[in-house]
Amino acid sequence: MVLNVIIFGAPGSGKGTQSVYIAEKYGLEHLSTGDLLRAEQKTQSELGRLISSYTDQGNLVPDELIIDMLAKVLDTKKNENGYIFDGFPRTTAQAEALKEMLAERGIKVSIMIDLEVAEEELIDRLLKRGITSGRSDDNYETIQKRIQVYHTKTAPVLDYYKKEGLATEIKGTGSLQEIFNRITAAIELVQ
Ligand code: AMP
Numbered sequence: 001m002v003l004n005v006i007i008f009g010a011p012g013s014g015k016g017t018q019s020v021y022i023a024e025k026y027g028l029e030h031l032s033t034g035d036l037l038r039a040e041q042k043t044q045s046e047l048g049r050l051i052s053s054y055t056d057q058g059n060l061v062p063d064e065l066i067i068d069m070l071a072k073v074l075d076t077k078k079n080e081n082g083y084i085f086d087g088f089p090r091t092t093a094q095a096e097a098l099k100e101m102l103a104e105r106g107i108k109v110s111i112m113i114d115l116e117v118a119e120e121e122l123i124d125r126l127l128k129r130g131i132t133s134g135r136s137d138d139n140y141e142t143i144q145k146r147i148q149v150y151h152t153k154t155a156p157v158l159d160y161y162k163k164e165g166l167a168t169e170i171k172g173t174g175s176l177q178e179i180f181n182r183i184t185a186a187i188e189l190v191q
Contacts, residue, residue: 003082009115011146012122019086029079032086058145112161115172
């Protein structure tokens with residue numbers, strides 16, 4: 001059974017943490033666009049510097065850049081069990097591109113999981129993470145900007161998947177195990 005999951009939510013909603021558990025349980029390839037971008041930034045390449053000029057300000061990198069990057073990774077990291085897309089799509093243009101990209105490879109999205117967390121808790125979590133993450137975008141000012149960008153550019157992606165009949169809203173607070181149980185219960189329904 002092939003399973004392709006999109007994990008969605010605001011910055012700090014727990015996408016990365018839960019993705020690791022989901023990938024492990026279902027044998028999925030975890031594709032995090034944030035991780036891909038940070039790996040490129042570490043190489044100090046020209047592309048890495050271009051990426052930093054967006055991410056350091058809390059802005060999204062351009063659609064074309066991220067779509068190209070993801071398409072390449074899809075082909076180098078083939079996985080017959082499926083994928084978990086973490087941090088992508090973040091705009092409706094990316095959602096359209098993903099649909100096309102997957103169709104070209106004969107696959108499709110099985111479920112979109114939206115992790116719901118109140119804004120105060122998001123800020124709290126990201127500030128705490130900032131103490132240890134070393135991420136240049138985990139500071140108060142950039143966190144505010146990222147949440148604002150989430151509302152204006154990314155939130156419409158939820159409506160896109162609601163229209164497709166693929167979105168499931170999950171309460172993203174409580175213990176990690178409780179949240180994981182809610183997610184797996186939703187996945188079992190589409191498997
Ligand atoms: P994340 O690790 O998912 O929080 O992503 C960190 C940063 O990388 C974001 O604030 C964006 O600047 C950038 N980024 C990650 N994924 C995307 C995406 N799908 N589209 C545009 N920018 C992205």
